[in-house]
Amino acid sequence: MIKVNSGLIDKIKIDENFNASACFNCGTCSALCPVGFDILPRKLFRYVLLGDEEKILESTDQIFSCLLCRMCEEQCPHEVNITENIRLIRSYLAKSKLGV
């Protein structure tokens, strides 16, 4: 069962550049990722769009392990602002969940 936080997307989408909904889940972004995660970014964006806050919290270390190197964006066929999306998810976590 998923506990959904319907207001989560509004807390994360504080910048017009946040476009997780443009991701069509193809997975091309992960092909050359130097860190080599299987969660980022397509699964992560689904969790955000669904409001699955628990899954996002479970992935905190992985979210902060992203290099923001934009290799993924070079591959993305749908111009998803992957690194800026991840940076804004970090911003939400830092402010609301990590006590920064």
Next chain:
Amino acid sequence: MSKVGAVLGILNDNFEKRKTVFSVSKESLTSWAKDLNIKKGTETIIYTGHMYQLMPITKSATSIYENFEESSLMNFAPVGRFINKFVDLSSMSKYAAKPEKKEEERFNKCLQNIYQLLKYAGVEAGYLYEDELYVGTLLYDNGIDEPLINQAKILNKILKNNFVKNIITVDPHTTHMLRKVYKKILPEFDYNVKNYIEVLFEKKIKPQNKLNMTLAIHDSCVLARYEEVIEEPRNLLKNAGVDCVEPELSRKLTHCCGGPIESLFPKKAKEIASKRANDLLSCSNVVTTMCPICLLNLKESTPAKDNFLDLSEILVKAYL
């Protein structure tokens, strides 16, 4: 509080309270310029953003943290954050693992090289000395952007007071922050920002010596992908007689050095750096980098440390 939260908290507290993430004395930050007679301020300035100067302490602090990363001592990280509010822990790291003198001299020399190259190109750049600020890349990348607005306002005032119009940056991260991020978070932050590599390329500087050497180029992710500075360093090197070779992943597809996560996950950062360093060394036994973070991470991930050179270290041999 998680480990990530505690480490980011310490960095954030340092930035808010001490205007930087790692405390280094004003004297150390400006010592590179000591004998260069650089004017204070002026319309065009060189802006170091403290990045080259921070690398020696970054190296020593990371080596300490690497040993603790997976130990139970990390459970006390929140306590460390509490203490850090009163006692600057980052300044204590220099006692636990003192930055190497030769590293400080090397990174300072890179800055001197860059200043001298700009002078050779006919650019008389001033410098803000102790008024210069760290631009906060580490915080911004980790989603902590609110303290940056205040930093951008303070820096804007300093630049206005010094009549600055043109900023020449020396590292990719500061270039991106001042050219794109500060302008976005503070619209009146309106300066002509260029990386020194772009300036040297535009000035069409002529080499004094031809270098007969082959080297592998490591593009910085930020310079190549964020700022699209790709041909400029190649042109400067080729004009100097350098035969540039490139790994499979280069230019817009360059492979990260791992540096951006070294303060949170130093072991993972080293793994990534080691892979990249081996790819580069398989192309040539001399490798050039264009970012102090890339230089530090790549060289520290391999026994072939001396094979990694900052671009400025190559360019001075040809152009000065």
